[in-house]
Every structure is written in structure tokens, then in C-alpha cells.
Amino acid sequence: MNSKSYLPDQERLARFAKAMGHPARIAILQFLAQQDTCYFGDIHEELPIAKATVSQHLKELKEAGLIQGEVEPPKVKYCIHRANWQLARRLFADFFAACPCKPGGCCG
Amino acid sequence: MNSKSYLPDQERLARFAKAMGHPARIAILQFLAQQDTCYFGDIHEELPIAKATVSQHLKELKEAGLIQGEVEPPKVKYCIHRANWQLARRLFADFFAACPCKPGGCCG
DNA sequence: AACATTGTTCGTATTTTTGCGAACGAGTTT
DNA sequence: AAACTCGTTCGCAAAAATACGAACAATGTT
Numbered sequence: 001m002n003s004k005s006y007l008p009d010q011e012r013l014a015r016f017a018k019a020m021g022h023p024a025r026i027a028i029l030q031f032l033a034q035q036d037t038c039y040f041g042d043i044h045e046e047l048p049i050a051k052a053t054v055s056q057h058l059k060e061l062k063e064a065g066l067i068q069g070e071v072e073p074p075k076v077k078y079c080i081h082r083a084n085w086q087l088a089r090r091l092f093a094d095f096f097a098a099c100p101c102k103p104g105g106c107c108g
Numbered sequence: 109m110n111s112k113s114y115l116p117d118q119e120r121l122a123r124f125a126k127a128m129g130h131p132a133r134i135a136i137l138q139f140l141a142q143q144d145t146c147y148f149g150d151i152h153e154e155l156p157i158a159k160a161t162v163s164q165h166l167k168e169l170k171e172a173g174l175i176q177g178e179v180e181p182p183k184v185k186y187c188i189h190r191a192n193w194q195l196a197r198r199l200f201a202d203f204f205a206a207c208p209c210k211p212g213g214c215c216g
Numbered sequence: 217a218a219c220a221t222t223g224t225t226c227g228t229a230t231t232t233t234t235g236c237g238a239a240c241g242a243g244t245t246t
Numbered sequence: 247a248a249a250c251t252c253g254t255t256c257g258c259a260a261a262a263a264t265a266c267g268a269a270c271a272a273t274g275t276t
Contacts, residue, residue, distance in 0.1 A: 014130055074244065
């Protein structure tokens with residue numbers, strides 16, 4: 001063990017991954033990615049959990065940067081955060097591309 | 109809210125994401141993906157945490173299916189789990205591909 | 217047999233996550 | 247202003263995650 005910390009990209013990727021680390025939040029993101037109508041109520045209807053819990057998951061996704069919220073009285077509209085979504089996409093793609101996984105390599 | 113549960117692919121993707129949701133585990137996976145020598149001690153040297161903690165992170169990655177361990181006395185060799193790695197890669201790619209993110213769509 | 221090396225497991229402490237109902241606040245409608 | 251809708255925040259409880267040192271087991275060396 002040494003005293004190194006983690007690289008910014010590692011922290012960023014882990015942050016995105018952590019936000020995606022719950023089936024409810026995956027479901028929310030998939031819903032947002034496919035719908036035009038992305039109001040809180042619509043999201044809540046899709047999920048088997050209480051509205052307070054939905055609100056918490058949305059808060060977490062927002063803090064991770066994957067979505068953004070906008071008040072449209074009397075409703076609240078949620079959307080994918082485009083720039084960060086593309087950033088996450090690239091970070092994950094690069095991450096998985098890094099393993100050649102050839103016979104004889106680290107993977108067997 | 110309804111009584112639906114989550115889809116198997118959502119659960120699987122969330123499981124992978126959760127395992128990737130810590131910078132130490134990202135660092136471990138990146139290290140394994142690039143090295144031929146992937147013994148516990150080598151991994152431990154790369155990280156700023158105690159060996160007991162490293163062992164726990166490895167256990168979590170193994171349970172998520174992203175890596176596999178193999179005893180090579182007196183050492184333990186860890187490797188990317190190739191099949192699941194490719195599965196994860198595909199699940200993430202499909203997930204991010206699902207958002208067209210066009211102006212006028214859900215994303216603005 | 218005693219010792220050294222390697223990594224896991226145990227026990228513990230702290231923090232974070234997950235979940236819910238109740239209460240609340242913002243904005244609309246009556 | 248009173249009532250209603252929509253969603254957040256509060257307060258709480260239970261579970262899981264994170265981290266460490268100490269103890270342990272397994273193997274190899276002296």
C-alpha cells in the first residue's frame with residue numbers, strides 16, 4: 001500500500017456508477033431517456049416505491065449530474081443531463097475498452 | 109406508484125454499476141485490465157487502503173461477477189471475468205445508447 | 217518443528233443508503 | 247381565504263457499506 005489517492009477520472013466514473021447502482025435509478029434513467037413527458041408523477045407511477053423515496057433517488061441522480069430538474073408549476077419536470085450523460089457514456093466506454101481480454105493476458 | 113418490480117436487466121446493470129461505485133474498485137478493475145501480474149499484493153500496493161479493505165473490495169467485485177480469483181500458492185491471482193465483463197460492457201453500452209438526447213426530446 | 221509469507225476472516229466502529237409516513241411549502245383553483 | 251394538487255423535506259428506523267487492526271489459516275522455507 002502507498003499513500004496515493006485516486007485519479008479524477010476514477011472518482012468521476014465511480015460517482016456515475018454509484019448513482020446507477022440501484023435498479024430504481026436505472027429504471028428512472030431509462031424512463032427519462034425514452035419519454036417526452038418526464039414529470040415526477042409519471043416517474044412515480046412507474047416505480048414500486050413511495051414518492052418520498054422516488055424524490056430521494058431523483059435527488060441522488062441530480063447530485064451525480066445525470067439528470068436535471070425544472071419546476072413547471074404545478075409539476076416538476078426531470079430530464080437527462082445531456083452533457084454529463086455523454087461524458088458518462090464515454091467514461092464507461094473507455095473503461096470497458098481498456099480490457100483486451102485476450103487469452104494469455106490477465107484474463108486467462 | 110404500482111406494484112411492479114424491476115426487470116432482470118435493470119437489476120443486473122444496477123448490480124454491475126454498484127460494484128463499480130467506488131474509486132478503489134474502479135482502480136482495481138483498471139489495474140487488472142492492464143496487467144498480467146494481478147496478484148493480491150500487487151493490487152494492494154496500488155491502493156491507499158489497508159489489505160483487509162482491499163480484500164473486501166475484491167470480494168465484492170467477485171460477487172458482482174466482474175472478477176475471479178485463483179489460488180496460486182503462496183499467492184492469490186485475480187483476473188477480470190471475461191464473459192461477465194463483456195456482458196457488462198454490452199449492458200452499459202445499450203443503456204447509454206437508449207437516449208437519443210435530441211433537441212425537442214426529453215433532454216431539452 | 218519453528219518461522220516467514222500471503223491473504224482472508226473476525227470483531228468493531230462509523231458512515232451512508234434505503235425506505236416510509238407525516239408534515240410542510242409552493243402554487244392553483246374555487 | 248380555504249381547499250387542492252404536487253412534490254420536497256423531516257424524522258425516524260433498519261440495513262448495508264466502508265475501513266481498520268488483530269487474529270487466523272494455508273503454504274513454503276529454514
